Amino acid sequence: MSDDPDKVWPTGLTLKEAEEVHSYLIDGTRVFGAIALLAHVLVAVSTPWLG
Amino acid sequence: MASLRDTALRKIQTIGPRFLPFADVATEAVPLSRLLRLSLFQVTVGMALVLLVGTLNRVMIVELAVPAALVGAMIALPLVFAPFRALIGYKSDIHRSALGWRRVPYIWKGTMLQFGGFAIMPFALLVLSGYQEAADAPLWIGRAAAALAFLLVGAGVHTVQTVGLALATDLVEVEDQPKVVGLMYVMLLLGMIGSALAFGWLLEPYTPGRLVQVVQGAAVITVALNLLALWKQEPRDRARAARVETHPEFRDAWRMFVEGRTAVGLLVVIALGTMGFGMADVVLEPYGGQVLEMSVAMTTRLTAVLAAGGLIGFAVASKVLLDGRAPLDVAWWGTLIGVPAFLLIIAAGPLAQTSLFVIGTALAGLGAGLFGHGTLTATMRSAPRAQVGLALGAWGAVQATAAGLAVALGGVIRDVIAGLPGAGEFRPEAPYTPVFALELALLVAAVAAILFIRRRQARLFQTTSYTEPRQGRPDRPAASKEPQPRDRRPTGGEPHDDGRLTAL
Numbered sequence: 001m002s003d004d005p006d007k008v009w010p011t012g013l014t015l016k017e018a019e020e021v022h023s024y025l026i027d028g029t030r031v032f033g034a035i036a037l038l039a040h041v042l043v044a045v046s047t048p049w050l051g
Numbered sequence: 052m053a054s055l056r057d058t059a060l061r062k063i064q065t066i067g068p069r070f071l072p073f074a075d076v077a078t079e080a081v082p083l084s085r086l087l088r089l090s091l092f093q094v095t096v097g098m099a100l101v102l103l104v105g106t107l108n109r110v111m112i113v114e115l116a117v118p119a120a121l122v123g124a125m126i127a128l129p130l131v132f133a134p135f136r137a138l139i140g141y142k143s144d145i146h147r148s149a150l151g152w153r154r155v156p157y158i159w160k161g162t163m164l165q166f167g168g169f170a171i172m173p174f175a176l177l178v179l180s181g182y183q184e185a186a187d188a189p190l191w192i193g194r195a196a197a198a199l200a201f202l203l204v205g206a207g208v209h210t211v212q213t214v215g216l217a218l219a220t221d222l223v224e225v226e227d228q229p230k231v232v233g234l235m236y237v238m239l240l241l242g243m244i245g246s247a248l249a250f251g252w253l254l255e256p257y258t259p260g261r262l263v264q265v266v267q268g269a270a271v272i273t274v275a276l277n278l279l280a281l282w283k284q285e286p287r288d289r290a291r292a293a294r295v296e297t298h299p300e301f302r303d304a305w306r307m308f309v310e311g312r313t314a315v316g317l318l319v320v321i322a323l324g325t326m327g328f329g330m331a332d333v334v335l336e337p338y339g340g341q342v343l344e345m346s347v348a349m350t351t352r353l354t355a356v357l358a359a360g361g362l363i364g365f366a367v368a369s370k371v372l373l374d375g376r377a378p379l380d381v382a383w384w385g386t387l388i389g390v391p392a393f394l395l396i397i398a399a400g401p402l403a404q405t406s407l408f409v410i411g412t413a414l415a416g417l418g419a420g421l422f423g424h425g426t427l428t429a430t431m432r433s434a435p436r437a438q439v440g441l442a443l444g445a446w447g448a449v450q451a452t453a454a455g456l457a458v459a460l461g462g463v464i465r466d467v468i469a470g471l472p473g474a475g476e477f478r479p480e481a482p483y484t485p486v487f488a489l490e491l492a493l494l495v496a497a498v499a500a501i502l503f504i505r506r507r508q509a510r511l512f513q514t515t516s517y518t519e520p521r522q523g524r525p526d527r528p529a530a531s532k533e534p535q536p537r538d539r540r541p542t543g544g545e546p547h548d549d550g551r552l553t554a555l
Contacts, residue, residue, distance in 0.1 A: 010268075018411035024159055035167040044197055046185035048067035 054072015065399045071296070081222045086231060090238040091280040095273045098241025099165060099208045103129065104202065104458075106250040107176070114257050115180035125197055127459065129205020133451035138301060140444020143214045144437060145298040151288025154160040154218035155281055158211055162277040165207025169270030170182055172200035182259060209430070211277065213447045217440040218285060221432045229372030233365045234426045235418070239363075240358055308441055312511065314433055316504040317473040318445060321426045322453045322499055324386055326418040327493035329457035330486055331396075334465055335412060337476065338483045342400045343408055356409060357416040371429055377506075382425030383501045389418035389494045390544075397487045400480035422497075460488050 013021070044050065081516065108126055111117040139157065146153045178185040179193035219231045246269075253265050307313050339345040339353055366379050395411030398404070427446060434442030468474065468482040 014149070017292075020149045024156065028159070028163055031163045031167055035170050036195070038199075039171045039174055040191075042171060042178050045188045045192055046174065046177050046182045048184055 076179040089280050090234045091276045093235050093238040094242035095276050097239045098214045100226035101243050101247045103122045125201050128201045130455040132206045132209050132446045136209050136447040138215045140440035144440040151291035154214050155285045157214040158281050161207045161210030164203050166270045166274045168200045168203030172511050175200045213444045216275035216443045220439045227433050229369050229428050233369035236365045270497035313504045318449045318499045321449050323493050324422045325453035326457040327490045329454045330362045330461035334461050334486050343405050360413040360416020361420040364417045368421050369429040376540050378425045379428035382422050385418045385422030386494050386497045393491045
């Protein structure tokens with residue numbers, strides 16, 4: 001275990017693998033943010049809350 | 052000290068992966084409970100279909116007073132993506148990932164698309180209908196937003212279903228595939244029935260706020276169920292991640308998929324049969340109501356009869372396929388049952404025999420169940436392991452397009468005949484009989500096409516030489532016109548079970 005410098009503690013994933021798992025989280029957050037922004041714009045069109 | 056540290060690290064290592072979303076090892080036999088959990092993605096697909104085609108269709112026209120033509124166009128939009136299923140499946144086949152994953156990334160992205168579409172959909176529909184201040188907003192905002200919402204949901208559904216089915220195929224042995232197909236169909240049906248009832252009940256006094264709650268609730272349920280479905284399903288594969296593979300372009304992969312086999316013929320059969328069975332979906336209930344003067348409660352029960360017939364069909368198909376029957380035979384029986392079914396339905400109108408109509412409907416459901424199960428199982432078995440995604444993508448592309456066209460065509464034919472000058476003089480069944488007759492013709496064509504494929508298969512089977520088994524494609528004739536170096540095979544390193552060839 002300690003002989004593989006590519007291992008990330010403590011999950012046993014390599015750096016690349018950990019980065020890939022992380023990228024799904026990041027992508028999900030980005031999509032979520034974009035969708036939330038769009039939803040807010042649409043709500044503002046029908047029921048404006050900023051005057 | 053060092054040994055203490057090592058022990059601690061080893062302990063932590065055994066805990067760590069438990070909280071990460073991959074299966075530990077590719078086990079030999081996947082337990083039924085895990086397949087049941089995987090099939091939850093079909094529930095979300097069914098829910099999305101019901102919401103788009105059924106619930107929102109009605110809400111937009113009745114409660115939101117959106118013009119019917121605009122509603123029809125919006126609902127047809129997801130169909131635009133259906134042909135891309137083949138491409139999505141191919142992409143997932145060749146996906147490169149440090150984890151060796153091929154399917155999970157696509158299911159996750161498809162889930163996000165589906166979620167995003169549902170999240171903005173209620174607001175988009177409210178703006179589209181000119182709710183409150185939106186009445187003064189430019190028209191394009193509502194239209195573009197609603198179109199985007201429908202496109203997102205459609206793209207998500209196509210992706211999730213295609214890649215989810217590919218994952219299910221990856222996980223089980225060839226002889227267990229009928230079980231999986233049956234499970235997937237049953238879950239789709241249950242998802243559709245359950246969510247149709249739930250949406251109807253939840254939207255019962257309709258308010259705009261309720262619409263937002265219900266559709267966004269569907270979005271959350273989609274993400275929750277899909278995450279639950281794919282958690283720890285696909286094994287991590289370091290060997291695949293490490294392999295340097297060159298993959299054929301989509302065009303070449305497609306050529307490999309169709310060459311020397313009956314893949315295209317099977318797709319034609321799927322198109323014919325799906326259209327033949329699918330056209331009835333929208334005209335059965337009004338036929339019962341207008342021609343046979345059944346009450347609304349009775350025509351609603353018709354849908355239950357159709358679904359029950361389908362469930363029996365799936366069960367029977369699973370049973371006989373697990374016993375070793377050829378999937379194409381099962382599909383053939385399905386179309387053969389469909390022919391008398393539609394004859395009974397056509398005859399029921401002029402004879403005013405409701406019982407004939409109900410029997411015909413049940414038989415149509417049974418035939419559709421057998422046909423759907425048989426053709427999907429045949430598709431799963433038709434491709435080598437490395438092309439499962441492409442094969443299921445092609446199946447989905449043809450199936451979804453044919454079903455969408457069938458529903459549209461059925462409605463259009465009925466409306467055109469009912470709208471002809473002097474239509475009031477016609478018998479009440481006049482707008483419906485041509486639709487059922489067309490279904491009958493399509494099913495007869497499907498029967499003929501299956502016979503043709505079986506003959507061709509028998510011939511291919513005889514002429515194919517097995518003296519030189521080719522890696523990944525033993526079903527390919529030895530004298531191939533475009534020799535490819537072995538290391539360029541996309542199936543590189545994956546064992547191919549020869550049972551697959553005889554299965555189709």
